[in-house]
Amino acid sequence: MKRPLAIWALALIWGITLSDVNNYHLWGIISLILSIFIFILISRPLREKSSGFIFIAIPLLISGYVLHSINKNYYENSCKEWEGSKVSVEGALFNEPEFKDGKTRFIMNVESIDNQVISKNKKIRIQVSIYGDSQIHELKYGSVVNIISEIRIPLGRRNFGGFNSKKFLASRGVSGTIGTSEKALTILKGNRALWFKNTGYKLRHNMIDTLNKCMPAKESSVIAGMLIGYTSDMPEEMEENFRRAGLSHVMAVSGANIAFLLAPLLWLLKKMGFNPRWSSALAFPSMIFYVFATGMEASVIRAAIMAGVTLTGMLLWRKADIYCSLAVSAIIVLLGNTYMLFDLGFILSFSATLSLVIMYKPIFSRLPVKIPKIIRDTLAGTIAAQLGVIPIIAYCFNTFSLISVFTNLLIVPLTGIITVLGAILVIVGNLFFPAGKLLGVLLSLVVDVMLYVTETMAAIPWAEINLATPSIILVLLYYLILLFLIYGYPRLGKELAKPAFASIIVMCGAVILLISIPSKSLQIHFADVGQGDCAIIRTPSGQNIILDGGGSINDEEGSYAGECIVVPLLYNLNMTEIDLMIASHGHMDHIGGLKTVIDKINVKKLVVADTFDIEMRELTDYAVEKGVPVTRIKEGAFIYEEDNLTLKSLYPFTEEGLMPSNSTTNANELSLVARLDYGDFSALFTGDIGFESEKRLLDNNVQLSCDLLKVAHHGSKYSSDQSFIKAVNPNMSVISVGRNTYGHPSPEAIERIVGQGSIMYQTILNGGILVEVWEKETRMRVTTVVQ
Template sequence: MKRPLLLFSVSFIIGVLTARITNSHFFIIASVFLIFSTIILLLPGRSGSLCIAFIMLLFYSFGALEFLIIDNINKNRFKEFENENVTVCGVISSHPNLKDTRVSYTVSVKEIISGGSKVKKGGKILFTTLLGDDWQVYEHGREIRISGKLNLPAGRRNPGGFDYREYLAQSGVSATIFARKENVEVGERRKTNVLVSLGLFLRNRIVSVIDKSLPEQQAGLLNGMLIGSREGLTKEVQQVFSDSGLSHIMAVSGANIAFIVFPLLFLLRKLLHLKRIIANIATILVLIVFVSITGFEPSVLRAAIMAIVILAGQILHRESDALTSISFAALALLLYNPYNLFNIGFQLSFAATISLVLFYKNIKNILSPRFIPKGVTDVLSVTLAAQIGVLPITLYYFNKFSLVSIISNLLVAPVIEAITILGSIMAIIGQVSIMMSRLIGYVNCAFLSFVLFISKITASLPFAVIRTITPHFLLIVLYYIAVWFFFWYKPMKNIRIEFKYYILAFAVLTASFCVPMLAPKGLEVVFIDVGQGDSIFVRTHAGTTVLIDGGGNSSMESSYNIGDSVVIPFLLDYGVTKLDLVIATHGHDDHIQGLIPVLKDFRVDNFVFPECAEKEEFHELLEVSRLRTINVFSLKKGDRIRLDGDTYFYVLNPNRNFNGEKQSLNNSSLVLKLHYKNVSMLFTGDIEKEIESKLVQDKDDISADILKAAHHGSDTSTTQDFLEEVSPKVVVISVGKNNFGHPSQEVIERLEEKRIPVLRTDKHGAVIVKSNGRQVTVRTMLS
């Protein structure tokens, strides 16, 4: 059978995916037994096929069991020290990663001291500390002793959200620790992996030379193109490259490997007349060093492994095959760490490469008769083939698509090779003479400036980028099947399909996606985990969508915005393309800061805020609403918002005569009671006991099945009398790490005394409530 390695790698991948989805040893063993029985029944007496099938089953089993074992080790390696104050002794095993006001390192653990006892441990942790005027770089290989609280990273905290634990596991990291400078002791430098140390040393040397030879932006771009170092690029520039569809040029991959292999082989074979075996071995060694310089990124490893397979095949006089080389590279990376399968760089790199191998030729044949110049046809074919391969992955992770990527790639393609070659020469010559590197840099600066100019111009075009909801997994599978059929199988077999069958296929697909949408749905409320803040999403049975608050970030030093990072991705993952109503309960940052990007980037029909509020607090939200022609309303007690025939909000606070000078801003919060048939929920903003007491005294109907505890569970709220009047079945506390003592132990004890189940977003992640109007079901993202 041709390309058995392709079948084996696919089997291994299916095994890893099955283990991740089921997380069950029993299911894996049962599936292996079922597949084994099926093979015996279907392939009796066919020894060749039987042998291949059994090897595929072996790879499936190994992939599944390896993932389950490694996943279990990763989850439990530091379980005994979770949330404990410990001292970690280890060795720095990475270069510093700077982000905003913090810097982080990977530390290879040697031992952990807890309660006076020392425990020998392996594994890795992520150590984070604050940047300051006197911060120091902890170099690779340096012994370090860190005192702080050890935390185990949580999994996915919101539906469709970022899985931090899985992300860290891709680097072998099982826990995190934060410590200030005074709680860190640095020891001697120890011998470490020679290849890693060499890579970090050369990486720093290259970055230093480029930084000294070019202006800041151009240097940052060149460092990204040469070795994947993006530290010199601002977030704004990286965003521009993403919107223009040029991010891939800052990701080191196959093109960089080609720029190393071909010139080096030409030099060694043609100019120095070395034998093929010596030239190939020398090239392989250079590739290994280059991979270490780039930090062993999966995309670079994929390209390097494929190149090494081809070079080794030439030494052994074996003909290389692209798909077999791709399969070998995938297997090698997944055997080393099955978590690599969920690395975005891994997925994008392999998808683009496979797509180029399969579709480039046929796409070029389609474009060739169109009277397009050959050079343009080549660039177009490469760009389209790669884009076809990575499109679903891009939409799944980033929820956007660049409509200008073909134009931008066509414009910059002619100078990319020149930039890379000149940049490589600068990096080498600069080790001897910075002056020579700067002279070459004058030329390269012009090319780099051109790329920066094109990226900014194309990204600023109207409708350069469109936001999309996260595609369903089934839709992604169908997409790849269709692409494989129309761009590879159909041209290869010269298949002709009558037009009526296209209509039939379209009708079946449309029906398969529309029918589920017609199924009856109930009310859905999600208390989004936004850390220390509030954000609640409501979708009625008729499809009306509401967002109450958007969380926020109180640190003005950080560029991080919870709206961009959590709320908008959640909405897109939830299939929301438009919000009918956005509500700001009051003017504190931890409630409204995240609403700013929502109003800027999302389709919003209406924005409401409390009538008594000082408009200065909502100035930016109101200005964005005005610019985007969003309807703006203010609400007071007694108002009602009809969402659909069965669902409405009733406003319980603030009163029309609310005096902001005499009461806190918290007490201006909108208090909303959501009614859906026989079910109700009470959203209280940040009101304090004065307003709670008034609601009780006024004999307002505040009874509810679900209560959102006011002010993040603070001791200023959730009083005894208020709880008795509401009589909730479940209380949700939206809270994160904070210095305010939220939630108050007094409030927690009060709820426990009444035996009311308490769900906290800091412990349970997002809280998802569903109701058919008679019953309520509640689940959380974290156990």
């Protein structure tokens, strides 16, 4: 083993992983001991070839497990004693505040809570969101503030395969959150800014201001993104174009940026007469200030550590090994915060770099020699990096760019030029503004060329395709095949390599077939969309039905619930099209997310209640505009049918005399009520109906008795009347509810339902809820995201 550092890094990563997946320390310790035992067994035959340093991997394995266990306990419990209570929190801003979408967000180092001093060893950090119409200019990095509000502990994963905000915030050192109005904020005297970090932020502002003065706003925002990763001023449409064209990495600061900036600096120092040692020593502080100016993203930290290892090698007259540099940077980052292992920036940065290192030469050597070297070099680098991150992007973002290789071939050669010229522009613009202005005009022309190519390529309809979330098994098989082609195939020789590769493909095909066998059960997913409703049904024949899609009255441009919860959940459930969409009524907490689903996923049909629900027009008009056929139904209509399964409308009634006649009737009382029957199992979906509609259903002797009840109106005290619940008599009830000011779910409604002998689940407590039923059974298998 020539590179024990790589084994150390892998051991540390495995230790962190073992701690993370084991909720009980007994199983964690058993798995840790087994891992050490297996490592020793594997290492013994390699003792002669490997250095004794390889066994340092064992203490690093243990360190990874112990450190992550400590971190898990800290981030879960550090703010627990104040959770849900209104407290006075005093502290200093840890970073620069950002104003976007009506809120100012920053992280604060907490110094005291309700006058109880927090020890420096505890280091409680809270992410604060201050809601207001404008930016708070008095707030700066290091400002001392007092906030009177409620502390919340970040939530973990809330839906199957969903985003884990607890891990995301923990990777940034945050263990609590506060969301409040500007009235609760008081800016105190004093400042706790660290001079070197403050200098980095001042450098950031200077760079942005200089770019804005020397260039038009659009081009300036591109350079700011490429130089320091600052995209706040970039139009959303432009960001979307870069993403669709497979060029998002251009706006992410990484090792390439540091290389582009360090190389000219080292060359200049050399020309000034400094030897390599002095050049590397002088380059160090410049790199540190640059890291602070970029906002200290994971990719920048990784690249800075790798560059630091290289510069240290120059100081010691030693050449740095790229694998060892990667390993050292991973170890340093993870020992600093084990939760960085789950940070997407960390994963993408290391995957792309490692893939580039491993696959660049094999790909470059296989490209035709007739192709010019600069094109071969760009192609090899682009393909190598893309191969390493394709499954990660597909898994996390459910997208795949079909044109990324071509667009990178066109754009990547320009990025180095633009980055270096951007840095020169900042320097020249500060020293002699007219010259900076002239350079800004020239640089704008180059940026416009890049933007033209990006916009043109992004406009191609098939530039990007949406994918269902691949399973972890598929991702592992992908990397297995990739590693075999790089390392195994060349070493085996053609006679052995071809049959071996064929065997691997057959094995992978068999595994894919096994994991693709559809379940013949009926699956009903109740998504946690906060204060809203969303039920997703997969029938035994594999048809996909969505009933409501969450949302909020604050949804003006797009729906957070639709964009960040419902659509990702559909992809995680392997649903790339919706056979039937049902909207119970026109309130935004039910239909807001459905508009996003129509935008992102192919919807074959929309069904709504045939009533005078005026608010429903927003959705139906949008569906018609997008080419989705709309059907309006009343009592007795079969919404969907397949073998032994029916979904039938019970309400609104066909006879108009039985329905509210007042046009101002609340849309809740016009909700579509649907009954699902599958063999001996039945479920009732009640929208937001209240006592009035429940009474109408009872008076008309509608068949209400069922096994599963979706409780009406989020458990409102004005729904789920005693007589109604008695008639329904559900074995299990689900309340879809989030944090709200309406008193949902009400204790009275819960008491009425539980008093009838029904098992109660709530999305606010249990997260996403999956109910599975097999034919000829009424027994329900229930799985919840939050245990």
